[in-house]
Amino acid sequence: MREAATTANTAPSRLRSLRWRLLGAVCAAVLLLWLLTGWLSYTQAQHEAEELMDGNLAQTGRLLLAILHDNEDDLRELAGRLATVRGAAHDIYEPPLEFQIGRGDGTILARSENAPHLPVLGVAGYSDILRTDASWRVLNVMSDDGRFRVQVAQSIALRDRAALEVAGQTVLPLALLAPVLILLIYLSVLRALRPLDRLAGEVTARSPDNLAALPDQDVPTEALPLVDAINRLFQRVARTLDNERRFTADAAHELRTPLAALKVHTQVARLCREDVQRDHALQQIECGVDRATRLVEQLLRLARLDPLNSLPTPGAVDLRGLVEDAIEAVYQANPGAPRRITHALQTDTPAVAGDPDLLQIALRNLLDNALRYTPPQASIEVKLDDDGSALSLAVCDDGPGVPPDTLARLGERFFRGGDSSVEGSGLGLAIVTRIMALHGGRLALTNRPQGGFRAALCGLRRAAAR
Amino acid sequence: MRILLVEDDLLLGDGIRAGLALAGYAVDWVHNGEQALAAQAGHCYDACVLDLGLPGKDGIAVLQELRRRGDLTPVLVLTARDTQADKIGGLDAGADDYLTKPFDLAELQARMRALLRRAGGQAQPVLSHRDVTLDPASKRVTCGGRDMALSAREFALLQELMRHPQHIRSRSQLEESLYAWGEETGSNTVEVYIHHLRKKLGADFIRTVRGLGYQLGEGR
Known part of the structure; x- marks a missing residue:
């Protein structure tokens, strides 16, 4: 299972790696450009070489004509002498130099040994003679008075080789430089991405409880939003962790006090000699056990509610039934x-969407x-407010209300306002707050303008009509 | 000996009061910091047991206020938090000792004895005068090597006198050290206990200083 996950992770990681994608794209672009440049230089060089060789042919042809003009009688010797400057067959x-010299009527006066056997009366100018055994580039020229004709020829195979050689020399340095270029690209990409590696290294090397913000100097602009987001996440996680730690510490604190009381009373019961005193101690032990039990129940309830993201059993809740059951339970x-406790809910009270058990607890x-x-003579009333879109279930009393500084902290876990002689865990309102959050609503705590206190479950939504 | 207990938790406070009363202390119990400061201003307590987690003014603030006033009463701090920082914070604020909840009653009693012994400037755990010895831990009193049977009040009264053999204690001072608030005191109870002690330990063991109070008889 683990191995499969690892391989599944590494295979696409090259595809997803910014470094490899950047390298791939830049290298592909550079290679394409390089190939295009190479091909263009190659054809250009070939073309230039051909033109140069054509020029060479023309010069040779005209030179021969000029020589002919005054040496008509020594043509045979001329052919012999020219043979010595003919160059090498493969150079x-x-x-x-292959040539034929003839008169205006087409009779051959002289020719080199390997010159192609072509009529010298052909059209003046360049022509390519393509044959299977040997192909030739041929130039026919004629003297101004029309008496002589000269034909010079070059082997096309040789010309091609020459052009190839020249073009190759042009492209070779490009080809040699390509790997250097790619190496340079690789190194610059590596260097440019180094801050990201540093960042990753820093995050990897962290211990889980180190939630200090990542440094944002030396971070590339493109990665700044990510670093900012991570730092914001760190802050949120740190806050959550802090809350958890405080909650655990508070829970331990809240449990330790009743446990200490239990222990002390147990020891008092064992030590004392009078029955009245012992009975009192035992009675206190029972109270302590009840209190610890309630506290543990509420802690468990909160612990179960905390990880929930949605209601466990959503449904339509009959508010009137809910209110009457809750009053009876209290x-x-x-x-x-x-x-x-009184209520003024009618039988036609609309049903709300929610979890009946959780709403009842709240x-x-x-x-x-x-x-x-509240003092024993104060009256308590459950009221339903309907603002059209949402319903609120409010518990109102005409007691003394709550001092403002206490009001601000009500609902904090383990905070206990008011009279310390009243027993409580300090978790009740925290549980209500959590339940209302799960219902998409909230707990509203206010002192009433006419006196007394109002605690309302706000934002309850009507159940969908069946 | 009279002790001030500052504890907001009704159940725990009731238990500590009962436990300390069993050890022979007169315990005054208050529920918050303001009451503690008022009580401490009005009486001279031999020691104070202070819970740090109080509503309103918390234990540390009460302690600092006490020390700022120059009050030297030995203070034992009770805390539910057991981190080093909490302990150090309590001691640095002026506490003489601390206990983490939940604690053993016997340990609380022993620490109170040690606290009172140190405050009285004595090294020996057992008090003695002439041939009478008093062991606060085992609640044993011997006279000439024989165990004496004393009631709790008699023991407390004798301990109060033996802690400072040279001091003269007035009747009302002795009364205060014997009874917590709300406990009924007869008009001549101290005299009655003194009478009992003289019968058991010898008539000249406790001297009456006319117009001032009582003092232990001179050492032989």
Whole structure:
């Protein structure tokens, strides 16, 4: 499984690597350009070589004509003498001179040994004679008075070789420079991407708890947005980690106090000699166990809610039933409390979309707070507000309200406002806040202008009509 | 001996008070920092047990305020946080000792004894005067090598006198060290306990200094 993942990772990594893509693209472009330049230089050089050799032919032809003019009688010797300056058969720099000299009527007066057997009466000018055994480039010229004709020829095979040689010499340095060019490109790409490697190295070498921001000097402009995003992510993760750490520390703190109380009371019970004192200690132990149990339950509830991204069992919730059940549950949890919670929800109250169990927990926590933190004679009422798009379920009392500095911190985990003689874990409102977040709503805590406190589950959406 | 307990948790506070009372201390219990400072200003306590996690003014702030006033009462700090920084912070703020929750009652009692011993400037854990010895840890009193049976109040009163053999303690001072707030005191209870102690340890073991109070008899 792991191996498969690794190979799957490496195979496309070259394709995805910025370095390899950059190298590939630049090299391909350079090679294409280089090939084009090479081909153009090659054909250009070939063409120039051919023109030069044509010029050579013309010069030779005219030279022969000029010589003929005054040496008509010594033509046989001339052919013999010319044979000595004919050059070598395969030397492209001194190609052999092949010629025929004739009169205006076409009779051959003299010719070189290897000259092609062609009539000297052909049209004046250049022509290519293509034959299977040997092809020739031929130039026919005629004297001004028309008495003599001269035909010079060069072997096309030899001419081609010469052109090839010249063109090759032009292209060779280009070909030799290509690897150097590619090496240079490779090195510059490597150098340009080095800051990214450094960055990656820095992130890799980090210990998991090092969430300090990455340095953003020496970072290429293109990578800055990424570094900024990473640094912002680091900040968020650090905040989350910080919250988690604080939560764990607070949870330990909150658990340690009841545990310490349990231990002390147990030891008191063992040490004391009077029954009354022992009974009191045992009773306190029972209270302590209840309290630790409640705290653990709430911690677990919060721990289960925290990782959720959506509601576990969404459905349509009948608000009136929910409110009545919650009120009953709160009375049961606080036996002896006066029955002072009322509600004004009608039977035709619309259903809302949500998780019935979670909403019930949220409402119960609010009612429980209202019951415990208001004087016994204060009245508590559950109200439904409908602003058309969303519904709010509010628990209102006419008690003393909450001081502003306390109000700002309510809902913080383990923060306990008000009377420290009232027992509580400091997690109730944190749980409500989380439940409302899962419902896409929020918990609104305000002092009412006419006095008293209002805690509302806001932003509940109507259930889709069935 | 009278001890101030500062603890906001009702359950834990009740337990500590009961535990310290079992060890013979008179314990006054307050629930927050402001009350603690007020109590400390009004009485002279032999020691203070201070929880750091208090609502409102926290334990460290209370401690700093006490020390700023020049109050030298030995303070034992209770904390639920056990990181080194928390411990160091508590000690540097002026605490004499600390305990991490949850703790053992016996350890709390032993630390209180040590704290009081140091505050009284004595090295020996066992107090002695003439042929009478008093061991605060085992609650044993011997006279001429024989174990004496004393009630808790008698023991506390004797301990109070033996801590400073030369000091003269007034009746009200002794009363204060025996009873916490709200405990009923008879008008002549101190006299009654003194009478009992004289019967058990010898009539001249405790001297009455007319108009001032009581003092241990001179050493022989």
